[in-house]
Amino acid sequence: MVPETFRIWADGLDHPEGVAAGPDGRTYAGGEAGQIYSIAEDGSSTVIAETGGFALGIALDAHSRIYVCDLSHKAVLRIDLANGRQDVYSRGSADTPMRTPNYLAFDAAGNLYVTDSGDWQAENGLIYRISPAGLTEIWSREVSEFPNGCCMSTDGKALYVVESNRPGVSRVPIQSDGSAGSPEVILALLPTDVPDGVAVAADGSLIVSCYRPDRIYRFTADAHLEILGDDPFGVMLSAPTNIAFVGSGRDKLAVSSLGRYHLLIGDIGIGGLALHFPSLP
Secondary structure (H helix, E strand, O other), X not given: OXXXXXXXXXXXXXXXXXXXXXXXXXXXXXXXXXXXXXEOOOOOEEEEEEOOOOEEEEEEOOOOOEEEEEOOOOEEEEEEOOOOEEEEEEOEOOOOEOOOEEEEEEOXXXXXXXXXOOOOOOOOOEEEEEOOOOOEEEEEOOOOXXXXXXXXOOOOOEEEEEEOOOOEEEEEEEOOOOXXXXXXXXXXXXXXOEEEEEEEEOOOOEEEEEEEOOEEEEEOOOOOEEEEEEOOOOOOOOOEEEEEEEOOOOOEEEEEEOOOOOEEEEOOOOOEOOOOOOOOO
């Protein structure tokens, strides 16, 4: 069941999928009609932008500009809250346009990794990498089984990627020249699991949220898998998709509930790995 340490935090959202911590200490989430929400510590939320599409994964830079995977626009959009400007950051590479941009993560150098899930059970997903200058290239086609959530490893030398159709999590090395190494499956889940989101804890654990069943796993650095939360009724954990460590100390876990209208927040006893908020042009 869902531990008592979890509670409904931000309510009244529109089927949120994306959730991310910002450099300003606030939390950001997206809605299925393209809403971008800013969420205060007390859980109150404000719509600060609208894409007119379907907001999936979210990331922020040092200037609190928001980068969002928009399913309807088939693009990564960038929203500058300082002036209200919204533009297309990437539609894919020159020869391969985005189809299902889903999740994204910055590395320390300001490269943005974007999973494009492709089609369900078609093994045609891929990962893009967008340079700080805005150049988009296909980084890997080897993580193809509906690549979804992604995050940087603790040492910054690899990208962890959820493959929803595998189902499991793969580790993709980042080579010295920036190219992708051969992926390694580090976590294989049950055939009935549909993992979606992933975040790294400060102790190296991976926290993995599952769209189905309504569950959150913790996969420790010594390869032990445990269930952090399970909701067979889908009331609190309701199709949990993206997850993020939030708060000033990144000591709380925020969980989106695509099947309902809220974010959960909980104390799982460990904090999150610091994120990269690059200063980009």
